[in-house]
Amino acid sequence: xxxxxxxxxxxxxxxxxxxxxxxxxxxxxxxxxxxxxxxxxxxxxxxxxxxxxxxxxxxxxxxxxxxxxxxxxxxxxxxxxxxxxxxxxxxxxxxxxxxxxxxxxxxxxxxxxxxxxxxxxxxxxxxxxxxxxxxxxxxxxxxxxxxxxxxxxxxxxxxxxxxxxxxxxxxxxxxxxxxxxxxxxxxxxxxxxxxxxxxxxxxxxxxxxxxxxxxxxxxxxxxxxxxxxxx
Amino acid sequence: xxxxxxxxxxxxxxxxxxxxxxxxxxxxxxxxxxxxxxxxxxxxxxxxxxxxxxxxxxxxxxxxxxxxxxxxxxxxxxxxxxxxxxxxxxxxxxxxxxxxxxxxxxxxxxxxxxxxxxxxxxxxxxxxxxxxxxxxxxxxxxxxxxxxxxxxxxxxxxxxxxxxxxxxxxxxxxxxxxxxx
Numbered sequence: 001x002x003x004x005x006x007x008x009x010x011x012x013x014x015x016x017x018x019x020x021x022x023x024x025x026x027x028x029x030x031x032x033x034x035x036x037x038x039x040x041x042x043x044x045x046x047x048x049x050x051x052x053x054x055x056x057x058x059x060x061x062x063x064x065x066x067x068x069x070x071x072x073x074x075x076x077x078x079x080x081x082x083x084x085x086x087x088x089x090x091x092x093x094x095x096x097x098x099x100x101x102x103x104x105x106x107x108x109x110x111x112x113x114x115x116x117x118x119x120x121x122x123x124x125x126x127x128x129x130x131x132x133x134x135x136x137x138x139x140x141x142x143x144x145x146x147x148x149x150x151x152x153x154x155x156x157x158x159x160x161x162x163x164x165x166x167x168x169x170x171x172x173x174x175x176x177x178x179x180x181x182x183x184x185x186x187x188x189x190x191x192x193x194x195x196x197x198x199x200x201x202x203x204x205x206x207x208x209x210x211x212x213x214x215x216x217x218x219x220x221x222x223x224x225x226x227x228x229x230x231x
Numbered sequence: 232x233x234x235x236x237x238x239x240x241x242x243x244x245x246x247x248x249x250x251x252x253x254x255x256x257x258x259x260x261x262x263x264x265x266x267x268x269x270x271x272x273x274x275x276x277x278x279x280x281x282x283x284x285x286x287x288x289x290x291x292x293x294x295x296x297x298x299x300x301x302x303x304x305x306x307x308x309x310x311x312x313x314x315x316x317x318x319x320x321x322x323x324x325x326x327x328x329x330x331x332x333x334x335x336x337x338x339x340x341x342x343x344x345x346x347x348x349x350x351x352x353x354x355x356x357x358x359x360x361x362x363x364x365x366x367x368x369x370x371x372x373x374x375x376x377x378x379x380x381x382x383x384x385x386x387x388x389x390x391x392x393x394x395x396x397x398x399x400x401x402x403x404x405x406x407x408x409x410x411x412x
Binding site for chain 2 (some may be wrong): 065066069110111112114115116119222223224225226227228
């Protein structure tokens with residue numbers, strides 16, 4: 001029992017290229033997906049808060065809250081210091097709706113409010129099989145809350161900009177830079193230090209033993225706040 | 232002359248490794264402490280919900296005195312608990328009492344649809360999740376720390392400076408109140 005809680009299965013889905021929507025159950029219309037991406041990009045631009053929508057047929061053997069928290073932390077939804085991410089989950093397969101919030105938005109979006117948003121804006125549609133409408137409704141309610149928390153007005157007619165990475169030098173993605181820098185260090189190491197630096201790195205990497213996981217990725221984290229509804 | 236220098240160099244490197252090992256132990260132990268305070272915060276958060284919950288339920292089911300007493304006692308016990316083991320025990324009792332309260336609530340349909348009660352139920356469920364999360368994070372930190380303390384050669388250092396393995400926070404998951412959806 002203890003060991004299973006220490007090592008949650010990490011077979012969770014990965015983010016899509018648009019980051020803000022992953023519709024594995026095919027419940028959302030292209031228009032809804034576009035709207036979500038457009039508004040989330042605009043929200044993130046102004047507040048760094050990230051609102052992500054995910055539909056999934058099952059929870060990989062985890063319970064719903066463990067699953068959503070794993071996704072929130074693994075994807076790093078929200079800003080790494082503000083922890084202001086929100087994950088809106090819909091699973092027709094499991095008959096479950098859940099909204100998970102990062103630490104930083106627990107004040108603006110308390111559990112009871114998240115429960116009520118689902119009761120008022122989403123479940124009435126979900127129960128009629130109109131998942132598309134229910135999702136966009138609930139999504140908008142959440143986004144409005146966040147926008148008013150940060151006192152910003154969203155320009156929701158801005159064009160869709162895919163990708164979540166902020167502009168980087170020459171427009172190259174971050175990993176290209178990492179590869180280049182690591183390569184330079186490696187060449188210098190082999191040329192001048194006989195590879196000592198490399199062996200030191202190996203020693204550190206393999207001496208740690210059971211140093212597993214760590215909390216959160218490069219983005220925001222949460223502590224299990226949120227609310228769920230069956231439908 | 233040269234050999235003497237090499238000896239000094241080796242000593243220096245070993246010394247640096249010991250210092251870095253020691254510092255790792257310290258930060259790893261701090262990690263355990265930090266995660267434990269998270270657990271305590273979340274347990275406190277749940278305990279703080281109890282009076283409100285009791286008030287709301289009382290308005291509809293005043294005659295269920297036994298459960299209100301049990302809740303008050305469990306809450307007091309948790310407030311007075313010291314250390315991982317006592318906390319674990321008191322927490323299990325409070326979980327059990329909340330579980331029984333929620334079973335009783337099933338008999339009062341009006342209460343179940345009360346807006347206040349619904350909100351409290353969401354807060355309670357959210358808090359359960361937060362406790363579970365804090366507990367998982369704490370156990371991970373403990374696992375990390377204990378592995379260090381027990382691995383050779385750090386174990387020698389840990390022995391000298393008195394770093395002891397820390398206890399895991401275990402719960403019997405079957406008696407967690409069923410407020411999770």
